[in-house]
Amino acid sequence: MLKSTILSGLFFLSPFLSVAQWIHEPSVTDPELYDLHSDGGQLVVTGSSGVWIRENEKSGWEFKSIQSDIDLVASFTTHQQNWYAGVLDGAVYRSDNQGDSWEPLTAGYPVFGDPPQFLYPQSLTVWKNQVVTGTVGSGVYQLNGNTWQAMNSGLISNLHYNINQLFTDGDTLIASAGANGTFAYRSPDGSDWSHTPFGTFSGEILFILGGVRTDSGSLLLSATNGIYRASSVSGPFTHVAPSSRFFSFAPMVQSGDSVYVFLSRLTGSYLLTSGDDGLTWNQTQWWPGTVVYDMVTLNDTLWISTSTGVYHQAVKKTPVSVKEPELPSAFSLGIVYPNPVNPSAQFDLTVHHSTNVNLTLYSITGQILQQVYAGPVGPGSHSFRIDAAGLSSQVAFIRAEGEGRQMTRKVVILK
Structure with a gap:
């Protein structure tokens, strides 16, 4: 294999x-x-x-x-x-x-x-x-x-x-x-x-x-x-x-x-x-x-x-289906819940050591819908919130980026 x-x-x-x-x-x-x-x-x-x-x-x-x-x-x-x-x-x-x-x-x-x-x-x-x-x-x-x-x-x-x-x-x-x-x-x-x-x-x-x-x-x-x-x-x-x-x-x-x-x-x-x-x-x-x-x-x-x-x-x-990377990573991205989202949802980011991350909500065409967070995070589990109150019904993606790595979760916004 x-x-x-x-x-x-x-x-x-x-x-x-x-x-x-x-x-x-x-x-x-x-x-x-x-x-x-x-x-x-x-x-x-x-x-x-x-x-x-x-x-x-x-x-x-x-x-x-x-x-x-x-x-x-x-x-x-x-x-x-x-x-x-x-x-x-x-x-x-x-x-x-x-x-x-x-x-x-x-x-x-x-x-x-x-x-x-x-x-x-x-x-x-x-x-x-x-x-x-x-x-x-x-x-x-x-x-x-x-x-x-x-x-x-x-x-x-x-x-x-x-x-x-x-x-x-x-x-x-x-x-x-x-x-x-x-x-x-x-x-x-x-x-x-x-x-x-x-x-x-x-x-x-x-x-x-x-x-x-x-x-x-x-x-x-x-x-x-x-x-x-x-x-x-x-x-x-x-x-x-x-x-x-x-x-x-x-x-x-x-x-x-x-x-x-x-x-x-x-x-x-x-x-x-x-x-x-x-x-x-x-x-x-x-x-x-x-x-x-x-x-x-x-x-x-x-x-x-x-x-x-x-x-x-x-x-x-x-x-x-999605599986976590087998290679070492500075963080892992949890599921979004509730999903579909109306009007808000949250997700967890588990960080293995101190690092800087960008959490961004993208439309399916690649447009930035929301900058959820950008900055330093320490070790442990952190919760973040997606506010979809001003967004239309659509399929989107939340992306976590840091240390040259990225992970993505699918988000369905339903109004």
Whole structure:
């Protein structure tokens, strides 16, 4: 069993405690597994020359070939009973019969070189009831009928044209592009792209690698140097889980009250989990020598495509429980009672030796709602009061910080 490492905040007792708990799908035999897609009860994973499909929980995997000379199927999506697969050097293919036959969609698709080659369709998604692809070298294209049309107004040539990831946040389309510390987004009624800075790292170019909008309304983005959090696509973003390493893949999903992200590079993959809407993160696994390319959730089960195969593992429906850190700490934070809070509540802070602490009540978007206490405390148990009389009904968090450590408790304010 791997020993968990505290990144910041709480130690979460996660359902993921050992790499051995992942169940391998041995029938998916393909050296180039990549993109994962779930649609209803159906699972699809892309491979070297086609896609693997599992119709439901009781069925096995079946391979659907696109073309024998294809090197890699890198992206996949579905729309109106049709399948769409992005192929390396081969544009996008469409199937209207569950993968039994495919047709290339090349009209209007960008090419380069002599002889001309199709640009790499790195990502596929559906936005405003249309299939959209992000290319490596020529920006974003949408499919109108059987013809691709560029939708690059507002993108910066040479910087934003290399689309690493394309996904939707509600009605907003987000494109991760190769501009230093920014990404592009487009609202449903907009004709141009807008740009949001989300951070820099030693002057290096950053990419968004994944993202989710949580049930509580926070936008979480995984990037090449960790995890960012904001309440709006326009920011500002907080670097909630910074990393000194650079990662090539970072798929992120939400299941129940928890968010999961694999930070992956050639040497291996870290699994991070958050049970408090992305405020704090905990590393629960290190998987050496395995790159996790993509991850989806289906029926309370996480599925991943990796450099060593397809795996799955069940997750718990209940919120992730909390356990005190095993490492020595200057203090421990007790539960908030009563909880829900109306109009006030209290909690205990047990201090093991004299120290300085900050006790702050935060909203779920990271806004400071109340500075409960800031200053010195001596050894022993101390009670503190939260006054919620002037606050609206919401989910909040009380955070204790001191000596470079922090602990958090969830607070429900109910009026």
